[in-house]
Structures are given as C-alpha cells and as structure tokens.
Amino acid sequence: MAFWILPNTAGAVASSMDVDGSTTTATYDAENLISGPRSKMWRCDAFGSVVRVYYNLPQSYSMSHCVIARADLMMTEEGSQISVAYGSGLGSPIDGIGTPIVAANLVGIKVDGKPHGQDAVFEFTSPVTSDVFQIAIGHASGTQAAMLAKVYFCDGLLIGNGPQRGPTWSVRRDGEPERTKPLLGYEEYAVTDAIDLRWRHVGREEIEAFEVLPLNWPVFLWDTDGDIFAHKLEHVILAAYSWTRVGEDSFTLETSWRRLAHYP
Amino acid sequence: MGLWLLANTVGRDAAEIRVTDNTNVEVAASEAEGIDVIRGGPRSLKWTQSGTNQRRIAYVNKSGLGTATHCVIVDAALHEGKVLHVYGWDDYAASGSAMHGAAPTPLIGIDQRDWAFELTTSFPDAEAFGVSFGISDTYSKTVRQIYFCDGLEFDHASAVQFQRVPVHASAVPHCGNFYKIHATATMTVGPVTRADIDTYYALPKEDPVFFYDDTGGSDYGDHILHKLWHCIIAGEQVVVDYNDNDEEMLFIALELSILKHGNG
Numbered sequence: 096m097a098f099w100i101l102p103n104t105a106g107a108v109a110s111s112m113d114v115d116g117s118t119t120t121a122t123y124d125a126e127n128l129i130s131g132p133r134s135k136m137w138r139c140d141a142f143g144s145v146v147r148v149y150y151n152l153p154q155s156y157s158m159s160h161c162v163i164a165r166a167d168l169m170m171t172e173e174g175s176q177i178s179v180a181y182g183s184g185l186g187s188p189i190d191g192i193g194t195p196i197v198a199a200n201l202v203g204i205k206v207d208g209k210p211h212g213q214d215a216v217f218e219f220t221s222p223v224t225s226d227v228f229q230i231a232i233g234h235a236s237g238t239q240a241a242m243l244a245k246v247y248f249c250d251g252l253l254i255g256n257g258p259q260r261g262p263t264w265s266v267r268r269d270g271e272p273e274r275t276k277p278l279l280g281y282e283e284y285a286v287t288d289a290i291d292l293r294w295r296h297v298g299r300e301e302i303e304a305f306e307v308l309p310l311n312w313p314v315f316l317w318d319t320d321g322d323i324f325a326h327k328l329e330h331v332i333l334a335a336y337s338w339t340r341v342g343e344d345s346f347t348l349e350t351s352w353r354r355l356a357h358y359p
Numbered sequence: 360m361g362l363w364l365l366a367n368t369v370g371r372d373a374a375e376i377r378v379t380d381n382t383n384v385e386v387a388a389s390e391a392e393g394i395d396v397i398r399g400g401p402r403s404l405k406w407t408q409s410g411t412n413q414r415r416i417a418y419v420n421k422s423g424l425g426t427a428t429h430c431v432i433v434d435a436a437l438h439e440g441k442v443l444h445v446y447g448w449d450d451y452a453a454s455g456s457a458m459h460g461a462a463p464t465p466l467i468g469i470d471q472r473d474w475a476f477e478l479t480t481s482f483p484d485a486e487a488f489g490v491s492f493g494i495s496d497t498y499s500k501t502v503r504q505i506y507f508c509d510g511l512e513f514d515h516a517s518a519v520q521f522q523r524v525p526v527h528a529s530a531v532p533h534c535g536n537f538y539k540i541h542a543t544a545t546m547t548v549g550p551v552t553r554a555d556i557d558t559y560y561a562l563p564k565e566d567p568v569f570f571y572d573d574t575g576g577s578d579y580g581d582h583i584l585h586k587l588w589h590c591i592i593a594g595e596q597v598v599v600d601y602n603d604n605d606e607e608m609l610f611i612a613l614e615l616s617i618l619k620h621g622n623g
Binding site (some may be wrong): 246276278279280281292299303311335337338339340343346 | 393504518519521522523525526527539582584
C-alpha cells in the first residue's frame, strides 16, 4: 500500500495562473482552482477544441501527482478528455485520460447515490520538475463549456508505511455540515465526518517534511490500494496534530482530519 | 552535551541596557529609546535603529552580572549574512572580549529564525554582556529579544510530546503579557539533583525562556526536534522517585507553551 498526503504545492507558491483557449467569467475565476471549498469552481465558456489552465511558478518544483476535484463534471454529452503536462505552450505531456472521462476514472466518496466518485488522480511515473504545470481539456467535436472545482499539482508526502489500519470515520448522523477552520488556516470550511490517523515509527525528517506542508488549505489523502479508505481518495482539512518522541529517531505522529462537504 | 534551560539571567540582573557605538560611547537617548524590549516579552516586540552605523547593545551592571554560558538572539534571521560579535566585559567599558565574529548561523528553532551561541570565553562575574551589530555591514538594525543566560543543563529528556495549536487561537496571558502560541509541549527532564531543583526555581521565568538542545545535528536536536524552543513554562511538577538502592531520583515534568513565530 501507499498512503500519500497530497497538498497543493503548486497553488501555494504560484506567481500567476493563465487560461488559454477560452475566457473565464469573474464568478468562475481560475484561482478558485487553487483552494477553498468544493463548491468554489472555475468555469470557462464554450470552446472549440482545447482549453489549457497553467500554474506559473517562480522557480522549478518537483511534483508527483495531479488531483482534479469535480472531474465528474467533465462527463458531458460530448465527452471530455484531460491531459496533464508541464512547460508553457503545448507543454510536455505527463499523464491523462485520452478517451472521454467515464465513471471508472473517478475516485473519492460517492455523493447523493451516484455510482461513482467525483475526483480524478494522476500519479506520475516519476516526479516531474518544472516551473509551469498545466492541464488541457479537450473534446472530440462541437463546442462546450468546462467546469472543475480544484486542480492540485502536488509534491506528495509518503510517511513510513502509512497510518495504522483500522481507523473509522466518525459520521455526522444529521448529515448537516458544520463550519470550522483548518488547524493552520484562517478560512472556514464546511466539513462533515472526522477521522484520526496515527503513524508509528516515523523518522525525524518525515516529521519535518510534514510540518512544512501547506496545511493551511485542504489536502487530499490518497490511499492507492484502498486499505484505509474504501473510496481511496479523501478531500480533507487538518484539524489537529501532535507527535511524540518514542526513540532516538522515532516518533509517533497523530493527526485528526475533517472531510470537506461534498455536493451533488 | 544536553538540553539547556536558558533564562535571561543577565537581563534580570542588569542595571541598564546601553546602546553604544563600537567604542562603547553611548548614543543619544532618542536613538536608544525602547531598547528595553530586548529583555523579554513576546516575539512581536522589536527595537529599530534610526541610523545605519555599527551598534553595540549591552546589559550592564558595574557591581557584577554573574556568569553566562549562552547568548540567544531572537529572530537573528534579520541579521542573516551580517557579521556580529558577542561581547563580555570583566571591566566595562574597557575593551572587552569579542567572541564569534561571523554571521549568526545556523538559524534554529521553529521556522529557523533564532540563533543560540555557547560563549567561548568564561566570565566568572562580568560587568557587562552585549552584542555588536554591523561590524562590516551598513544597515539599520532591527533587534528583538537578546538573552544572556547562565544555563541549566539536563542530561536527559523523556516523554517529549509536541502538539500544534490552531493558528487562530487566542493569545494566552502570562505574567502581564499576552502571547500567541505555536504549540504546546510536555517533557520530563532528569534525573536531577536537589541543587538543580534549587537552581531551576531560582531562574527568572516571568519572561519566556529557551530550551536549547545542543545534541544531534546543526539543525535538529535529539531531545527536541526543532533544537530550540522559545516558550513560557505553563506548568511544572517535581517528581520524586527511588531506585533499587533506595536512592532518591528527582525529575521535573514540564508543560510548555511554545511561542508563535513571525516577522511582523
């Protein structure tokens, strides 16, 4: 198993964002892709073939994953394809979904009885270093708009062998989200269920790497084999963390997370 | 090598804090106004020089300040790359003994902004301790707390726990000041002697103190991960135990509130 913490590394350091191939409206700004709740989205007007969204970074960074929240909104009548690339212009491709996005491409919790998740994860074969990262959205024919909630380019963090197995979500029975702030952030989010994850036998350098993650914003927890999370991907905020030194270079890391409210 | 408790013992015993040029000639009172902030209090307090000339800042007491083992400069990152000297004077304002003579490095602590220096010259009962800024660099000096400490060393620390506090948490009161807190921590130091206990209680703890770990590497400690904690002591308990030979063993269980850093 591999259990990744996926922050928005690119969003945290981006100097600008560009959209090429269409226009955006003020209420569906591209910067909504960086952070904020899942209800906050980017939308571009109908376009003919391809629209590209760029993260421009002040220097080169290494990325291991790309996560797209609400990729389910791309399962349109015409069908949409997504490719992930680095570099300006057309860029160099890293990964993508070449055929129209279908339910099998989606992970994350299923909302409102739908048979599929809402998000897509692209795990790079090896880390890619660049100062520009982009996604390209295309479709086979006609014109159509595109809408997404978040695009994360992530320098993912693997901690040891992953958290101890067996934690369960504390589910809010009333189904009503409550509003809370991340441990390290000032913006309130609507959140629902809670889970505690504990890593044992964690090294000093892993604790240090965890402490410098941009945890003021939501992150994704990517459980590649679904050992901890049945839906493999969770979009969460960090509610609390602590570490205890248990040996010369051995720590126990305890964390509490809240799941972001999902919407149909 | 161990874990040092560093309180501003010299600051407590100083009759005055002098701002001088590099020949120990005092500057105008208007320039020195507000220099008392270096003695303690929250990290947000600072004194900024009105000009750019070399300046010495010294704790002075002609009837004796006792000894000091360490100097700690809060937010020494403000002087990164700039040469400074740490001074001790058996006879103030004679020429004094200059130590270090280089940039403050490595920077340690939460966010790596502070600098701790173990004095290389022994002063049994100095009349003054100080720091000289801008020896070979012309710049306007901004200075936060400067501690000179007769440190109390502990060989062992156990049960070290660190828990991050929400960034939006309210400031906590302590001895007439309010402090924003980065994290709380607990640990037990010892075994210690009764003389150590007496020394511990005699240290000034109304202002924040430092725990400095000179074990481990240049940027981490074996006892405390961040190598330096700037904290208020929120609670303490002396624990008495006995070994198999019925000999007394003393420990101090500490509750710490680690101060929030920032460069405002």
